[in-house]
Each structure stands twice: as C-alpha cells, then as structure tokens.
Amino acid sequence: xxxxxxxxxxxxxxxxxxxxxxxxxxxxxxxxxxxxxxxxxxxxxxxxxxxxxxxxxxxxxxxxxxxxxxxxxxxxxxxxxxxxxxxxxxxxxxxxxxxxxxxxxxxxxxxxxxxxxxxxxxxxxxxxxxxxxxxxxxxxxxxxxxxxxxxxxxxxxxxxxxxxxxxxxxxxxxxxxxxxxxxxxxxxxxxxxxxxx
Numbered sequence: 001x002x003x004x005x006x007x008x009x010x011x012x013x014x015x016x017x018x019x020x021x022x023x024x025x026x027x028x029x030x031x032x033x034x035x036x037x038x039x040x041x042x043x044x045x046x047x048x049x050x051x052x053x054x055x056x057x058x059x060x061x062x063x064x065x066x067x068x069x070x071x072x073x074x075x076x077x078x079x080x081x082x083x084x085x086x087x088x089x090x091x092x093x094x095x096x097x098x099x100x101x102x103x104x105x106x107x108x109x110x111x112x113x114x115x116x117x118x119x120x121x122x123x124x125x126x127x128x129x130x131x132x133x134x135x136x137x138x139x140x141x142x143x144x145x146x147x148x149x150x151x152x153x154x155x156x157x158x159x160x161x162x163x164x165x166x167x168x169x170x171x172x173x174x175x176x177x178x179x180x181x182x183x184x185x186x187x188x189x190x191x192x193x194x195x196x197x
Contacts (some may be wrong), residue, residue, distance in 0.1 A: 010069045 010065050010072070013065060
C-alpha cells in the first residue's frame, strides 16, 4: 500500500473544511427558508454574522493550510536536493575510500621494499667492516725481506750456468757410453705397452 503524502493529507483536510462550509451554508439556507416567517430581522442578522464569521474562519484555515502545503512542498524539494547531494558525496567517499585502500597497499609494499633494502645495507655494512678488519690484519702481517735486484740476477745466472754445466757434462759423458749398454735395452712387449687381444 502506498504511503500517503503530507500534501495529500492537508488537501483532504482543506476539502473537509470546505465541505463543512458548504453544509453550514446549506443548513442556513434551509433554516432561512423553512422558518422565514417565524424569524425576525435581528435573528437573521445574528445568524448571518455567525455564518460570516464561520466562513471567514474557514477561509483563514484554508489559507493557513495552503501556506503549510507550500512550505512542506518547499521542504520536500530541499530534502530531495539534500538526498541527491548526500548520494553524490557517498559516491565520492566510496571512490576516495578505494583510492585510499590502493594507497595503503602501495605504502605497505614500499615499506616492505624499504625493509629489504635496509637489511641489504646492514649486510653490506657488516661485510665492509669485515673487509676493513681483514685489510687491517693484512697490513699488520710482516712483509718478507725483498732481495735486491742485482742479487736476483746473480742467482738466475748461476742456475743458467749450472744447467749449462750439467748439459756440458752430459755431452762429455756420451762419448764414454758403451754401445753394448744401448743394445741391451729391453724390448717392449705388448703387455708392457698395455695392448691385448
């Protein structure tokens, strides 16, 4: 069932008051016509005054009710505008809430990345400290005494001379090697070589 509007209720009330007015006028007409002979002019004037007052009162009520109707219709229009405005704000707030949620997720992601980078920086600092410590220890190890350059040359020359002397001795001894020793060399067999069938 449809809910009645305020303006409809007020109009019904106005119509009822107009109906009351009409019935008052009808009754007054019937009273005047039925007892025309019995009523005096003074009584007729009094009844007319009463009916006029009732009619004016009814008109005032109608005017009051029409004013109320107009103000209520204005208020309804204002309420509709307010509802539209609130719906627009609600949509904007919903959109802003979605954007805010997206921003929160982005901040959380960036915070996680920042923590990872801080951990990496911390590890790098520890490794740099270790490198500095090892560098310090390396610098504190005594260095071996360096041989002067001319002494190195002498050692190299002596090794060359030893080699040449050894080679020279080998050449000198070749003449004394008997041919029988070379013929007695053992011939290699397939087993010695590692061949097999």
